[in-house]
Amino acid sequence: MTNVIQNIPKISVIIPTYNSEKTIKTTVDSVLNQSFTNFELIVINDGSTDLTLEIISQIQDSRLKVFSFENAGGNVSRNRGLQQATGEFVSFLDADDVWTPDKLASQFKALQDNVDAKVAYSWTDYIDEHGQFLVSGNHITVNGDVYERLLISNFLENGSNPLIYKEALVELGGFDESLSAAQDWDMWLRLAAKYSFICVPKVQILYRVSVNSLSSNLARQEKACLQVLECAYHARPIVNKNIWNLSLTNIYKYLVCKALQKPFSRRKGMLAARFLYLFFIYDTARFKRVNFTFKLLLKIAIVIIIPTSISTKLMSNNKMKYI
Secondary structure, three states, X not given: OHHHHHHOOOEEEEEEEOOOOOOHHHHHHHXXXXXXXXXXXXXXXXXXXXXXXXXXXXXXXXXXXXXXXXXXXXXXXXXXXXXXXXXXEEEEOOOOOEEOOOHHHHHHHHHHHOXXXXXXXXXXXXXXXXXXXXXXXXXXXXXXXXXXXXXXXXOOOOOOOOEEEHHHHHHOOOOOOOOOOOHHHHHHHHHHOOOEEEEEEEEEEEEEOOHXXXXXXXXXXXXHHHHHHHHHHHHOOOOOOHHHHHHHHHHHHHHHHHHOOOOOOHHHHHHHHHHHHHHHHHOXXXXXXXXXXXXXXXXXXXXXXXXHHHHHHHHOOOOOOOO
């Protein structure tokens, strides 16, 4: 009986993957090379049609478990992984992102040292398709009841970040499979409505930015973000109405910056113009950020007016901060 208990992994790491042949080996290796070793790695193959499954099958490690299903999307895959998980803690990792070797150890220690917290998170930086550093993330530290701050913006920044008590995820029913975007923000908000968070103030998540990782449907992303925000405010109403405006301001700031990422097109430029207008309307500090707004307006004008090949060259050296 003692041996059985000892063989149960403390942490379940879940990687949903779909056609990730270019990055899956690097992502899996960043888990297998963790200094914390008492984990299981659950890969949910979401109907991949490329060499993803073949690449994973060549990795020899007893902690690695692979489950294949027909394609159903990221939310369903995360929930399928959660159903397979046996660890007391769970952490999700997208198939193109990377962890630093001390990620699990640091977050696990943070939860052990802060018994009231059910979620530990770290800081994020951004890398390109070749693994080269692009820009720093927000590097925000908020502990305890983070709900109001998380309403203002998703400072966890991505779905590859936190370590979470499995029982908390199960109690909340996992990820909302009806959402087409902003699924991680929705999950973190629902956790924050009930549980305390603790921050590990170190960069431990490297989020890979590529053409494929950018949303091709920004209007759909806008709709999902607004849906998440509306549900969150109904779940736990906030007395301070300024937080609502701050939330909308950051949503549209995020969307306008997304629309101004490669690949450029006139259609995305027009969307960026609409998002910038709404950002300006909701931003109560609009007149303190005139320079920032003007720079965005200039970029939008370049994308809309100038042919794509030329606008791409003009903006190729402009590394916009990811929010």
